[in-house]
């Protein structure tokens with residue numbers, strides 16, 4: 359009998375939510391399962407379904423030892439339903455119900471809001487798997503190939519996590535949403551995924567690293583905000599997802615860093631000190647720093663759109679209701695109601711940027727976005743240390759928050775990466791210098807040649823400092839079966 363710590367591995371679906379004792383939900387999930395496997399085979403990693411991949415699988419929810427590593431064929435991965443252990447006596451941490459016992463069932467008045475939040479979160483999980491499905495063919499090493507697949511199977515598990523909540527707590531409506539989560543397709547003209555950044559292509563491995571650094575980090579922020587929820591099953595689900603999410607961000611953070619390392623190393627070996635001598639640097643078969651900057655500009659701006667409008671009644675309502683909190687709400691010291699508080703919002707008003715104090719409740723999307731930007735800066739700072747150590751005069755940076763935006767205050771304007779407002783003609787002319795253009799894409803694509811020999815790495819990326827699960831450098835992370 360699962361007690362919230364131990365996992366029941368006897369049935370089709372590993373879980374710590376007592377599926378064995380809940381015939382209705384077990385049946386619903388077992389009915390959903392074949393469609394999921396079909397989706398995985400159709401839309402999951404292309405060409406590697408028979409290969410043995412050295413993957414971690416969650417076997418518990420104790421932070422000290424929750425995973426085991428072994429070779430698995432991806433379609434046989436144990437996608438389980440795992441919630442962080444219940445905290446006895448937990449109360450709703452914010453909003454107008456603050457201090458009341460956390461809800462174990464969906465409160466009727468917030469049903470629609472919760473269903474929407476869970477569905478949107480759920481939709482991002484399979485979307486990223488779809489976006490990344492062709493990358494296996496061009497992996498720069500077996501180590502990277504394995505990391506890609508680890509991220510993919512865990513995004514699959516995150517879909518399970520949300521589908522469990524839909525089936526368990528939302529009846530027929532939940533079942534319909536769960537079906538649709540398998541029916542939408544990233545980038546599809548008629549049935550796209552719900553959010554913009556999840557319909558963009560991930561055409562190459564630098565994009566993949568940028569995506570896991572920037573866009574998975576949006577996922578982390580959303581999960582952090584939902585982990586504070588007064589709806590306890592959602593909170594517990596998100597808390598466990600965050601333990602897995604940390605690895606996804608590691609893949610992105612260390613991935614970009616290894617690209618930067620290789621570039622500056624090649625420049626040093628060739629005595630190139632000018633980071634803008636792009637032709638000479640590309641002749642070395644590495645990715646020049648200005649192009650890496652362009653990728654940052656693209657992925658950062660696309661991801662900022664995921665936070666929604668800076669000023670949002672929906673965000674205010676979700677907070678007030680006790681459904682979606684702030685980043686680390688439990689660590690913040692204020693009244694957790696925000697009825698009288700204000701928050702500064704950068705707005706675009708008739709051709710100028712102005713900072714306005716607005717009611718803090720309505721600025722919660724922006725607040726989460728600001729916390730996100732802080733989180734991103736720490737990664738960029740680490741990358742810059744590598745460049746500085748190599749003695750190269752170049753600094754990577756996040757572009758201005760108004761740059762290349764499609765949602766919110768800055769959707770209607772163009773700016774350069776420093777936030778200077780540009781008219782349409784100037785923007786059109788400057789765009790290619792700020793975002794990856796066709797030449798950049800063609801160059802990066804030319805580098806995307808698979809390397810599948812144990813312990814070998816493509817020439818545009820440095821090896822990692824350490825193996826996964828302390829494995830040696832020449833470990834066979836994927837046994838490829840064509």
Ligand SMILES: [Fe+2]
Nearest residue numbers: 483513516577
């Ligand atoms: Fe996820």
Ligand SMILES: [Fe+2]
Nearest residue numbers: 574577603606
């Ligand atoms: Fe993720």
